[in-house]
Amino acid sequence: MRHVFEEELNQLNKDMITMGSMCENAIQTATTYIRYQTADKNAEIVDIVEQINHKERDIENMCLKLIMQQQPVARDLRTITSALKMVSDLERIGDNADDIAEIVSMNNIPTADVEAIELIDMAKAANEMLSDAINSFVKRDDELAKKVIDTDDAIDNYFNNIKLKLAEDFRDSSHNLDSVLDLFMISKYFERIGDHSVNIARWVLYMITGTLEGNTN
Amino acid sequence: MSENIKISVKDLDLYYGSFQALKKVNLEVAEHKITALIGPSGCGKSTFLKTQNRMNDLEKGVKIEGQLLLDNKIDIYKDIDAMDLRKRVGMVFQQPNPFPKSIYDNVAYGPRINGIKSKAKLDEIVERSLKQAAIWDELKDRLTKSALGLSGGQQQRLCIARTLAVEPDVLLMDEPTSALDPISTSSIEDLAQELKENYTIVIVTHNMQQAVRISDYTAFFLLGEMVEFGKTEDLFAAPKDPRTERYITGRFG
Numbered sequence A: 001m002r003h004v005f006e007e008e009l010n011q012l013n014k015d016m017i018t019m020g021s022m023c024e025n026a027i028q029t030a031t032t033y034i035r036y037q038t039a040d041k042n043a044e045i046v047d048i049v050e051q052i053n054h055k056e057r058d059i060e061n062m063c064l065k066l067i068m069q070q071q072p073v074a075r076d077l078r079t080i081t082s083a084l085k086m087v088s089d090l091e092r093i094g095d096n097a098d099d100i101a102e103i104v105s106m107n108n109i110p111t112a113d114v115e116a117i118e119l120i121d122m123a124k125a126a127n128e129m130l131s132d133a134i135n136s137f138v139k140r141d142d143e144l145a146k147k148v149i150d151t152d153d154a155i156d157n158y159f160n161n162i163k164l165k166l167a168e169d170f171r172d173s174s175h176n177l178d179s180v181l182d183l184f185m186i187s188k189y190f191e192r193i194g195d196h197s198v199n200i201a202r203w204v205l206y207m208i209t210g211t212l213e214g215n216t217n
Numbered sequence B: 001m002s003e004n005i006k007i008s009v010k011d012l013d014l015y016y017g018s019f020q021a022l023k024k025v026n027l028e029v030a031e032h033k034i035t036a037l038i039g040p041s042g043c044g045k046s047t048f049l050k051t052q053n054r055m056n057d058l059e060k061g062v063k064i065e066g067q068l069l070l071d072n073k074i075d076i077y078k079d080i081d082a083m084d085l086r087k088r089v090g091m092v093f094q095q096p097n098p099f100p101k102s103i104y105d106n107v108a109y110g111p112r113i114n115g116i117k118s119k120a121k122l123d124e125i126v127e128r129s130l131k132q133a134a135i136w137d138e139l140k141d142r143l144t145k146s147a148l149g150l151s152g153g154q155q156q157r158l159c160i161a162r163t164l165a166v167e168p169d170v171l172l173m174d175e176p177t178s179a180l181d182p183i184s185t186s187s188i189e190d191l192a193q194e195l196k197e198n199y200t201i202v203i204v205t206h207n208m209q210q211a212v213r214i215s216d217y218t219a220f221f222l223l224g225e226m227v228e229f230g231k232t233e234d235l236f237a238a239p240k241d242p243r244t245e246r247y248i249t250g251r252f253g
Helices: A003-036 A044-070 A074-105 A111-116 A119-138 A142-171 A177-209 B045-051 B082-088 B103-113 B119-132 B152-164 B182-195 B208-214 B232-237 B242-248
Strands: B005-016 B019-030 B034-038 B062-070 B089-092 B170-174 B200-204 B217-222 B225-231
Touching: A003 A044, A003 A074, A003 A111, A003 A119, A044 A074, A074 A177, A074 B232, A074 B242, A111 A177, A119 A142, A119 A177, A142 A177, B005 B045, B005 B200, B019 B045, B019 B200, B019 B225, B034 B045, B034 B208, B045 B170, B045 B200, B045 B217, B082 B089, B089 B152, B103 B119, B103 B152, B119 B152, B152 B170, B152 B182, B182 B200, B182 B208, B208 B232, B217 B232, B217 B242, B225 B232, B225 B242, B232 B242
Parallel strands: B034 B200, B034 B217, B089 B170, B170 B200
Antiparallel strands: B005 B019, B005 B062, B217 B225
């Protein structure tokens, strides 16, 4: 019974994991660019983001096909609808990483400015949030998903600290304002990556428990 | 929720001889809602449906324990005659079963038995019932023709009209579309949605998507037990009992 459906759900699971690791790769690549100022216009991140976008389309098509063919209910329904929502957040994470790389490629940011703030730590924390969110999906681990949601405060703290520091730099007329603004943008993109990871974790929780946070019905 | 309870079932047991077909079933049927009963063949859902208008308590070897209350006060096994009960709780069956009479006489049958003789009154009832069953426009010019000449879908809507003619409160439907094509099925489903404004509907269906489409509440039966009952959207999105999950996702067997 439902042999074909099970195989397709397994394939969906694998595709989600693949797309998740592509996004981790995108964040790590963008982080490397920041650290070593290596971004250029033909950067490998362009390829990664293109693959992410393709994967999103593939997964969306697969989910729509499964909804049409199987008219899923219960956990099947929750898995497929969650996957549909999660790929949007994953795709946004890819875009955010791409945006970061593009800013770095403009070569406005001296390494010393990067080191003066906790940007790399923030990047690592954002990457870990995404990684945990993907793992909570892979392992159907609701505790890990909750942890991701709680970790959002830590990312917000990084962002607020960085913002304060950059505001000081901004007032200091001797500072390179392009660098300040670019770093502010980059930190905002990492903060967004944290938010998207939280969204993913919420859908993982819904998939596992059937309850959607903030749903009052 | 401020829903009225139309039928409340308390600790209902039903035995066919030594076989227990229903085990301590507790369920509340909400007024002006559609309640779907689902479950595999032999799970007791049709048996349960039939208890609602006493189609089975007089069968040989059947023993029923527990209580079924209509409108929270009438014990349908103690306080009401089966004939009177069936005026209030009507049944539509799986196979359309029109009488071999004219369309008009099919619908007027129940009211006539109940003593209505006035032609004008019967005309009015026939028109109202056929309109409620969404088949008046199709049939109004051929009321004297035999009901057996109608299509399956039309016959089923005629049977619904026949049931509505005696003005019941509750409509019981036992797989009313399983013998119909998709278009007729869809029209019966639409009809059920319209009828719930004025009636309370309990429907047995093997078609799970039908339960999802039309019902407000769903009860899942298995081996004579009512395993789970809840709002349809909750039961199908996030069933609480693993047996419900296995059944609705097709993992049984």
